[in-house]
Amino acid sequence: MSVIAAAAIGCRAAPPASQAVESVSGEVTAADRVAAGAPTRGGELTVNVRAEPQSFTWYTRRDGTTQLLSLLTQGKLVRVNRATEELEPWLAESWTRSSDGLRYTLKLRPGVTFADGRPFTADDVVFSFAAAYDRGSVLADSLQVKGARLVVTALDPASVEIAFPSPFGPGVRLLDNLPILPRHKLQGALDAGTFGDAWGLSTPVSAVTGLGPFVLSAYVPGQRIVLTRNERYFRSDAAGIRLPYLERIIVEIVPEQDAQILRLLAGQSDMPAFEVRPEDYAPLKRAADAGSVQLFDLGPGLDADGFWINLKPGAFDGDPRADWIQRDELRQAISMAVDRRLFADTVFLGAATPVFGPVTPANKKWYSAEVPQVEHDVDGAKALLATIGLVDRNGDRLLEDRRGNLARLTLLTQKGQTALERGAATIRDELHALGVTMDVVMLDGNALVQRFLSGRNYDAVYFRFGATDTDPALSPDFWLSGGSSHVWNLAQKSPATEWEQRIDAAMARHTTALDEKARHRAFVEAQTIFAEHAPVVYFAAPRVYVAAASRVVNLTPAVLRPQLLWSADTIAVAHQERPR
Secondary structure, eight states: OOOOOOEEESSOOOOOTTOOOOOTTSOOOHHHHHHTTOOOSOOEEEEEESSOOSOSOTTTOOOHHHHHHHHHHOEESEEEOTTTOOEEESSEEEEEEOTTSOEEEEEEOTTOBOTTSOBOOHHHHHHHHHHHTSTTOSOGGGGEETTEEOEEEEEETTEEEEEOSSOOTTGGGGGGGOEEOOHHHHHHHHHHTOGGGTTOTTSOGGGOOOSSSEEEEEEETTTEEEEEEOTTOOOBOTTSOBSOOOSEEEEEEOOOHHHHHHHHHTTSOSEESSOBOGGGHHHHHHHHHHTSEEEEEEEEOSOOOEEEEOOOTTTTTTOTTTTTTTOHHHHHHHHHHSOHHHHHHHHSTTOEEEOSSSSOTTOTTTOOTTSOOOOOOHHHHHHHHHTTTOEESSSSSOEEOTTSOBOEEEEEEETTOHHHHHHHHHHHHHHHHHTOEEEEEEEOHHHHHHHHHTSSSOSEEEEOOOOSOSOGGGOHHHHSTTOTTOTTSOSOSSOSSHHHHHHHHHHHHHHHOOSHHHHHHHHHHHHHHHHHHOSEEEOEEEEEEEEEETTEESOOOOSSSSTTGGGGGGOEESOSSOOO
16 A cells, blocks of 8 residues: 655644653653643634535535544544555454455444444444445445445444455455444434435534544534534543544634635634645745744645536437537547646646546556556647537637537536636637637536536536545446446446446456456556546646644644544644634
């Protein structure tokens, strides 16, 4: 597994959470820990997000703010350490695998309770899998192997057996996808067929409980979410201090990125929840040099913004563009027409790496130089479009089809996300040179997601989906034709195209092989097929910069979102009050 290195700019590395402190008397006091530079309990953290959560449970919504709340309030059986990529025991303290690789027996950590005091048992694990496979859940794809579900059995209150339908390369690593939910709170909704609506935003926060380091204590729509320490959280540091260190986290909803940075620089917040923009680097670097801010350069990102055209069958029935808008040649020509180096310089101010597919060079284990890369070639793109009847018929450089319809599309992107706004504008301008007209329409994030999830009422989208793990086998929702994040044609009952069927087959081999070389060969094949048909076109992966106030200590940055808050239970603050 690759190790993701985080280079800190303008700050010193914080002491590790495991640092033990001894006093002369043998009793560790808060003063001893402060003197030794170790984190202490207390204080609050103010975090900015750009959008409302869509739910209080990640089972039913996959937006970034809902994911953040899930990480803060829920626990998992195992955890992938996002800084080291290593698998760690969490609610399950150990596990064993059968000789055939099909069954895992997990021993649960004893004495763990939910935030409301109810004991955590194997029944909660069985229930969580049942809820994940419910039709109201979006997690089912990520918890299947070759399209088949896992079978989970409670052996006794403290142990479970998980049976896989076939060998699975990543093993129990896939359990990092599953937050464990309380059976005593949600069994009724599952039995009634209303689980998809459970724990929506109208749910009283007092009704939501979990096994994570924090609990919801207040939600003011459009303004903030307040989380307080879970006093029953199961973890302690090496010195025996109960985690989390923080007393409270305030998640403020601040839609504008400029406003988020201004709040950080003014000492009104402690960090944006996610990465900052390249244009924010200069003012943040000055603040880092002055000692008021920490700025981390995590290198190229694992995710790139993607452009796709609606490929759902029937989406353009009756549309005069139906003959060509879903053709592979159109997407291939767009990929050829955009100068990726120019794109990186224009959209990300040079702080980006040109990319040609969904796997970026940051994913050192699964990125492959064998996957085809297209050359920037406007003339070649025009020739390719001519093969599907799009040519300049009037000498004005605008392409038309055989019926005289302009080669024109509407591109949707997220309003207020400046990299997406600049990216969409750059695609529009590059395609203008090709003779294709692109109208850019910007929507609020949640409205945009709902629009393309409908599967019909859009032409094209420019947007980003964040990976939750570097192992491709844990992103079947994107790669497989039946996946809920297979954005160009969501949740197909059977593969709509021959090439998607071949990707499904390659991913099945990649997923079930236990030999790493065999897994690599199969995934190169899947990526190669993807590159040939370009269902999503990628242009550049930005460098990942994250920032936090200097008073925030014990940070462990990682390139995956949320880059700082993935390990929120070990974050601390040096002062109770935020400096003004």
